[in-house]
Amino acid sequence: MKEIYRKRxxxxxxxxxxxxxxxxxxVAIENDERFVCHPDPELASAAASLMDVGRVASIAHAIxxxxxxxxxxxxxxxxxxxxxxxxxxxxxxxxxxxIHLALARAHTRVLIDLxxxxxxxxxxxxxxxxxxxxxxxxxxxxxxxxGNVAAALLPSLVSVAPPNVLLSQHAGGIDGKGExxxxxxxxxxxxxxxxYRVRPMRxxxxxxxxxxxxxxxxxxxxxxxxxxxxxxxxxxxxxxxGERVYPATVRVTRIDAIAEGGRWYPYGAGxxxxxxxx
Amino acid sequence: MTSPVTFAIATRDxxxxxxxxxxxxxxxxxxxxxxxxxxxxxxxxxxxxxxxDAEIDGLRAAAPIDARVRLxxxxxxxxxxxxxxxxxxxxxxxxxVVSDALHAAEDAAFLRSLVGQALLxxxxxxxxxxxxxHRGSASVLLHEAAGHAAEHEHARLExxxxxxxxxxxxxxxxxxxxxxxxxxxxxxxxxxxxxxxxFRDVPLRRMSNLVVRGNAPFExxxxxxxxxxxxxxxxxxxxxxxxxxxxxxxxxxxxxxxxTIHESxxxxxxxxxxxxxxxxxSPGVVCSAEGQELVVGSSAPAMLxxxx
Numbered sequence: 001m002k003e004i005y006r007k008r009x010x011x012x013x014x015x016x017x018x019x020x021x022x023x024x025x026x027v028a029i030e031n032d033e034r035f036v037c038h039p040d041p042e043l044a045s046a047a048a049s050l051m052d053v054g055r056v057a058s059i060a061h062a063i064x065x066x067x068x069x070x071x072x073x074x075x076x077x078x079x080x081x082x083x084x085x086x087x088x089x090x091x092x093x094x095x096x097x098x099i100h101l102a103l104a105r106a107h108t109r110v111l112i113d114l115x116x117x118x119x120x121x122x123x124x125x126x127x128x129x130x131x132x133x134x135x136x137x138x139x140x141x142x143x144x145x146x147g148n149v150a151a152a153l154l155p156s157l158v159s160v161a162p163p164n165v166l167l168s169q170h171a172g173g174i175d176g177k178g179e180x181x182x183x184x185x186x187x188x189x190x191x192x193x194x195x196y197r198v199r200p201m202r203x204x205x206x207x208x209x210x211x212x213x214x215x216x217x218x219x220x221x222x223x224x225x226x227x228x229x230x231x232x233x234x235x236x237x238x239x240x241x242g243e244r245v246y247p248a249t250v251r252v253t254r255i256d257a258i259a260e261g262g263r264w265y266p267y268g269a270g271x272x273x274x275x276x277x278x
Numbered sequence: 279m280t281s282p283v284t285f286a287i288a289t290r291d292x293x294x295x296x297x298x299x300x301x302x303x304x305x306x307x308x309x310x311x312x313x314x315x316x317x318x319x320x321x322x323x324x325x326x327x328x329x330x331d332a333e334i335d336g337l338r339a340a341a342p343i344d345a346r347v348r349l350x351x352x353x354x355x356x357x358x359x360x361x362x363x364x365x366x367x368x369x370x371x372x373x374x375v376v377s378d379a380l381h382a383a384e385d386a387a388f389l390r391s392l393v394g395q396a397l398l399x400x401x402x403x404x405x406x407x408x409x410x411x412h413r414g415s416a417s418v419l420l421h422e423a424a425g426h427a428a429e430h431e432h433a434r435l436e437x438x439x440x441x442x443x444x445x446x447x448x449x450x451x452x453x454x455x456x457x458x459x460x461x462x463x464x465x466x467x468x469x470x471x472x473x474x475x476x477f478r479d480v481p482l483r484r485m486s487n488l489v490v491r492g493n494a495p496f497e498x499x500x501x502x503x504x505x506x507x508x509x510x511x512x513x514x515x516x517x518x519x520x521x522x523x524x525x526x527x528x529x530x531x532x533x534x535x536x537x538t539i540h541e542s543x544x545x546x547x548x549x550x551x552x553x554x555x556x557x558x559x560s561p562g563v564v565c566s567a568e569g570q571e572l573v574v575g576s577s578a579p580a581m582l583x584x585x586x
Contacts, residue, residue: 016480
């Protein structure tokens, strides 16, 4: 069966000092096992753009001001996009905001990915990195994962989550084939299509984890940031343990509690990061 | 980038699975730079698309039909200069090479020769044996240890005096319209070219065509690891370490399971013990930095290392 998807979009991003505005549109055609896509300038958007170059630049500069001396911004990308989509008889529109930040001090790199322009948590991570020990420490036996760290872990938990943890898709938004994203667990009914140039795939949107226990012991050490992308269930993290801050490698083998609520992060088709207690 | 520059590109890529077309993409666009500002859209330059079509026809004709093959043809224009490239990535049973129309048959035959080999099950420590890097594979080691270090302007090291590692661009103009020149990567010179994957990307200082030369003949050690194919590599600028994933290597007559070499670049410099022969083309390198994938030409003579 032939399926035709059309997208027109605009983005603006601040990338390590450059400001890039991109305007493009295209069509993707799936016909049985074959996927074909190409630009389609006929789709040029008539809608007024809501994007603001000044906004991404001001967010980038605000982040730069939060970074203490001794910490180097290795990579900073702030972007905003808007897109109009059509699939079969459905049309919809969405907007995105993203921040990718890599901070470095000596041999330690912290990675921060955000799905909005709320930048408050960056300062505390940068301050912790500024006083971090250089050498790797032993991971505490009992540890909390901050919401941003937990969010990055969630895609790795799919299919291997311990029995006391339920992974589910939260409702919200429209998927890559124009269907509403509804609450779901176990099977993922929706299609993820990050670009018209990418063949859509089934994936959980707004992926969240829930546990029978939601009470978090706030006295435990906490992993406040990622030092590398997760490798399955192994995390390299920056641990805040009383006055000490140090890098550590954590293998997630059990989960004791998961806080309720959480913030949306741009991992996979989106994850909801809430504090996890290991 | 002080004066406005216009960069135009068209790219066709196809994925063919055992001769059957599975995916086909066309991309085109124009980026206009003015200082640090880039305005980009997907405007079509018909001439570039026609050049892409001609190149991809050549790739299709040469693509092996018993493999997973990704064909990429690209034509770009900056400062009235058009540059064309055409590569294919051939995959057989989980092993991959980056090839072109001229070498596809030879590279595919090489991959097929590696499939189904019984692997030695005894673990080996690559520190205990000399390693001979065949089929240009030493260029990948030096791409990571010398090339990326030069891109990051890291301090010069003591390399063997007979060794040369240069970036020698095969095109006259880079992606922002500057004239290219060769760079001596061991002497602390960074690659001259600013390159980009697409019209959406920021141009970055990147290698284009890495050539390793050197003549320091060595006696072939009786007991050694012979490396024939790599699966990739990386350079970590924070601690100046090199990682190289070995896909196909032999110990004597037996094939080894895949393994990884992880060393500081200073250890790589110390480990190089000899080289012999003319630089040989390595199945190319698809180099990823800042999310942009670029093909980098790579060649090196047979080289001897020992990480003791």
